[in-house]
Amino acid sequence: MTPLPHALARATALVVLAGGALVGAPAGAAPRTAAPGADRPDPTAAGWCADRAGLVVKGAEHQVSACLGDLTTAGTVASGHTVQSDWNGLHAAGTRNPSGVPGIQLDGYFPDTSTTNTHHGWDHDAQFVIRLPEEWNGGIVVTGAPGVRGQYANDFIIGDWVLSKGYAFASTDKGNTGAAYYRDGSSPGGSIREWHRRVTELTRATKRVVRQAYGAQADRTYMAGISNGGYLTRWQLENKPQLFDGGLDWEGTLFRAEGPNLLTFLPTALKNYPAYAATGDPAAHDAIIAAGFAPGSEFLWAFHHSYYWDLTQRIYREELDPTWDGALDAGIPFCASGTPSCDADYNYASRPRAVKDAVRSVSLTGRIRRPMITVHGSLDTLLPPAVDSDVYDALVDEAGSGRMHRYYLVEDGTHTDGLYPAYPDRLRPLLPCARDAFDLLTAWVEDGVTPPPDGFRPRPTGGDLLDTCEL
Structure with missing residues (x-):
């Protein structure tokens, strides 16, 4: 998503x-x-x-x-x-x-x-x-x-x-x-x-x-999308398969009423990042990692704290749980833990059933009924794969749809390729991998060519990372 x-x-x-x-x-x-x-x-x-x-x-x-x-x-x-x-x-x-x-x-x-x-x-x-x-x-x-x-x-x-x-x-x-x-x-x-x-x-x-x-x-209709668009690819192939022949899911968002979802891991990052940034507090660091963020993604935390975590938490929480902050409109930006109605202290597990029902109304099941390929970066620091695509891949298997799904975890990919020029030695763009995945999908649907099996795709030691990818 x-x-x-x-x-x-x-x-x-x-x-x-x-x-x-x-x-x-x-x-x-x-x-x-x-x-x-x-x-x-x-x-x-x-x-x-x-x-x-x-x-x-x-x-x-x-x-x-x-x-x-x-x-x-x-x-x-x-x-x-x-x-x-x-x-x-x-x-x-x-x-x-x-x-x-x-x-x-x-x-x-x-x-x-x-x-x-x-x-x-x-x-x-x-x-x-x-x-x-x-x-x-x-x-x-x-x-x-x-x-x-x-x-x-x-x-x-x-x-x-x-x-x-x-x-x-x-x-x-x-x-x-x-x-x-x-x-x-x-x-x-x-x-x-x-x-x-x-x-x-x-x-x-x-x-x-x-x-x-x-x-x-x-002859063929495909659904494709990144982030929330990836979520929609998943949802459409689960719920409207008659309209599509296959789908490309590029780091789709995962909503689950029982978790994980955005509201289960973003508050932990918001609550602990200030202490980690100020002093390198090991306990704060470990809490963020335990919430699902990948070890090795620490160099991306400052950017995501400034531009993604806070706003994402507040506006999606307002959509799904508007009663948390009373009359406030999407909470208090960058509030410190302990501030009344602060999203850094949001605890999804303790929220009333109505909140879980709202999330349930947009939840995914994994019951895809058309072929789909998922691509996700190992350093995604907005939707960490450990609490997103790893979980969704398991849901697909549990639902009995695993034969129609491939999941490629791409080393050093992150949520937006726009960050690549700032860290060319630590990140790699996912766009060429998404294009490869689309070609694999169409060959699978139209020619019966089985895609490579699921798995981790390590960073190449050389070559053109900007425009090529070999899944």
């Missing part, structure tokens, strides 16, 4: 949490920039795209469309058809991405009553983007935004890659965005439960619009 927007600095975090700056309305009157280096006919002229001007996203309350010379971020940044702040920080600087994919982009929103997503000046949640490449391979990839980001969050790390392979690509903001996503008017757990519905809604709508655009049903 992606409990909060990924950010490399507080200023960046605030921009992301605010929903992202408007890059440009998809259907604006300003001239479009031609696809860099494109050697194909301009799809904005008469031809494939222009012949499909009447595409309709069923169920959408509002939609706009555009013929673009390049649907990848290399083109959409210039043309105003992405919001870069949605995806900043999720990939390592210098990552090479494909480009030059002409086609149709559909932007819009489904009916909703909340207004946390301000993209395009719409002030309307349940926003989506659908991209239809001119050269289609017969498949669809659906994603949900990580953390509390908007619908363009996966454009660079997933969209560019799958579009270059010929897949139609669709992504949703999940129905609520930003650090106050829990204020959408629903009961505890309701904002997260809406994520499920929005992915299902977009998947069905995308299948229909694909039939309109290409005159044929999709």
Whole structure:
């Protein structure tokens, strides 16, 4: 899961949490920039795209469309058809991405009553983007935004890659965005439960619009996502398998009513990190390790304490247990243990049954019914694998679904590849491993090629870590 927007600095975090700056309305009157280096006919002229001007996203309350010379971020940044702040920080600087994919982009929103997503000046949640490449391979990839980001969050790390392979690509903001996503008017757990519905809604709508655009049903539909998007991959393959043929789970969040979940390990980190940072207190260090954080991840603790642990704990606790802090709205930032209603002192085990019921309403079971590959970094310091994917892998096996699951724990990967340039000798990007996993998944589903067995994937001693990975 992606409990909060990924950010490399507080200023960046605030921009992301605010929903992202408007890059440009998809259907604006300003001239479009031609696809860099494109050697194909301009799809904005008469031809494939222009012949499909009447595409309709069923169920959408509002939609706009555009013929673009390049649907990848290399083109959409210039043309105003992405919001870069949605995806900043999720990939390592210098990552090479494909480009030059002409086609149709559909932007819009489904009916909703909340207004946390301000993209395009719409002030309307349940926003989506659908991209239809001119050269289609017969498949669809659906994603949900990580953390509390908007619908363009996966454009660079997933969209560019799958579009270059010929897949139609669709992504949703999940129905609520930003650090106050829990204020959408629903009961505890309701904002997260809406994520499920929005992915299902977009998947069905995308299948229909694909039939309109290409005159044929999709041969394959895959779900993919990072962090909260990985959680949604797990949930959809457990609960809506009829819509999908397989899924890529990149460090998905784990909710379990009996634990573990975010609210069982983040408070321990918040309570003990100040003492560890001030004096190196061994007891505080050992408490954080015992909560599930990996030995060797200590060099990442200062960053995560500043930008992830506190905000993630407070906003997800407010969503699932708003009574903990009374009338306060998501608690007290960076409060010291002992402060009344401080999230550093939150004890999930002692909370009333209603809290456990709220978590149960968004819990995972492990009963996946389509092939799925999980990739997780050994140094993930927001969702440590010991209390996340290790546990979920065991749940899948206990549920009798182990034959449909592969789990690769990648040495030195962490929650966001944006940290890699700061620690190139201690971290490695997970994006190339996620791409390898997607290729393994499609070969498994479409060609019956069994993926390598589960296991730990050690850091290579050489080679290009930025753009390659061998699972």
